[in-house]
Amino acid sequence: MKVAVVILNWNGLPMLQHYLPSVVTATPEADIVVADNGSTDGSVAWLQEAMPQVRLVLLDKNYGFAEGYNRALAQLEGYEAFVLLNSDVEPAEGWLAPLVEQLEHNDDVAVVVPKILDDKERTKFEYAGAAGGFIDLLGYPFCRGRILNRVEEDCGQYDNACDVMWGSGAAFCCRAEVFEELGGFAAEFFAHQEEIDFSWRVWLSGRRVVVEPRSKVYHLGGATLSSDSPFKTMLNHRNNLAMLYRCAPTAQRLLVAVVRPALDAVAALDYLVQGKPKSARAVWQAWRDFLRWHGRLSAERKAIRANVKREAPIYHGSIVLRYILGRKSF
Known part of the structure; x- marks a missing residue:
């Protein structure tokens, strides 16, 4: 399966300098692409000089996460799958193969995501995606390994591959044909929750979203917008x-x-x-x-x-009420 790992960048030179070499080292079997959202911080010049093995896709302005990826992926032809990777992610060795295996062995799997751990506290899950996400009946997102602001230690409790409602855009592997068929991300979202919206549409199309914990990445988080923004x-x-x-x-x-x-x-x-x-x-x-x-x-x-083929696996309760009642894992 021909795969491109695509990193969207906007004025993230320090993140690229710190994390991109590890992506290149850990991913010899795929093409590495940086799509630049009109950066003005010298990112492009550094990439051209220091990382000539990385393909560049240049966008004329900052389109945000959603439309930035839509435009970048539209320029990448001949790939069977894309892995969207945040610029502040370090993959573990051998991270890509389990994701690709899920796609190759399961025709109805359209999206597969790795276990996402915190780059600052590597024994803990990371807030943005942890071990795969769900939403409750009122639409509040949560994860296996993270409910509200409580993040769990990774003790192997979520080391089973399984269906999830959504996967984090921090590390998001998707069949290229499905991304195109579903129209990509909702461009008007600009950034945040577009991957949940897309995952939901994947389910409605009759396909599945899966977490594959044999694949592991470390995510810094908040590199573009802080949690207090x-x-x-x-x-x-x-x-x-x-x-x-x-x-x-x-x-x-x-x-x-x-x-x-x-x-x-x-x-x-x-x-x-x-x-x-x-x-x-x-x-x-x-x-x-x-x-x-x-x-x-x-x-x-x-x-x-x-033309809904199946509904997404939504938690038919309130995750907040569940948490208040003492059930702090899922």
Whole structure:
């Protein structure tokens, strides 16, 4: 299987200098591609001089994660699979082969992701993807190995390959033909939760998303937007609402419409109590954008759910309530 490992970069020169050599060393069997989102920090010049074995795809401006990858992958022909890899990821030795094996041995698997560990505390799972992700009935994402802000130690408790609802975009292996067939990521998302939206559409198309823990990577996280960024808060809230509107079954969508406004209002108030007025404002901005998108989202929903072959494996409960009741793993 011909595979390209594609790293999207935007002004991430320090990350490239630190992590890219390890990607090249650990991945001799695949082509390494850096797609540059209009960087102005000297990234391209460094790549051309220091990493001539890496293919460059140059985009004219910062299109964000979603459209940046859409445009970059459209320029890469002849590949059977793409591995989207964040610029702040170090793969373990032999990481790629188990991912490719899943695709080669299971025709209905469209996306496969590795176990993602924290690059700073390597015995712990990493927040962004851990050992594969799910969402609950209200649309809140969580992972095997990470519920809310509680991240587990990796003690081998999730070392079984299994179906998951979504895989993290930090390390995301996808069949090229499926990425094209499903129209890639939702460009309007810009960044955050586009991989969950895409994974959901994979399930609706009758295919599966799998985590393969024999493959392991270490992710720094927060290299582009810190966890405290109001812009990141807005993107996560807005894109989550848009994803639910686009993809969710009718009953779930109606439940979200009734319950989420109150829960998000509580979240905004909590930000105010914490002295984070910009983050509180970001929640309201997310709802404003979501409501403005309503017409387009309705059309997208009609197309996405026109021929549902199977529903995604959603947790039909509240992950927050489950956590409060003491069940802090999944």
